[in-house]
Amino acid sequence: MTNIPQNDHEKHWLVRAATIRKLWIGGGFVLGLTVLAQVFIPIQGKFGIDGWLAFPAIYGFVTCVAMVVGAKFLGFILKRKEDYYDE
Incomplete structure (x- = not known):
């Protein structure tokens, strides 16, 4: 018999839901700081569009x-029936 955690602390x-929330908030904060840093430290773009703010x-x-959608599409094309190897 497996020991299934009954509450969030186990x-x-x-x-844990609280940790996932903190990671999302922390990731958003870091992303915001990098975009804000681009205001003070301009990026020298090589193609024009890559110099835009928050590009x-x-x-x-x-x-x-695009990678997630591509993986889902590829999985749809490559999936086989559950009994594919049973003959």
Whole structure:
């Protein structure tokens, strides 16, 4: 019989709801600081668009969303029936 945690304090600290919330807030704070730093330390863009304010943050977000959507699409194409190897 496995020991299933009954409350939030018995779970590993990385899967607790309070920790996840703190990580989201901390990540948003760091992202905000990097965008704010770009106001005071301008980036020398090589292609024009990459010098815009918050471009690295927007590009990273769009790329992440594209990778997740691409992985879901690839999983849809490659998935097989549960009994694929049973013959």
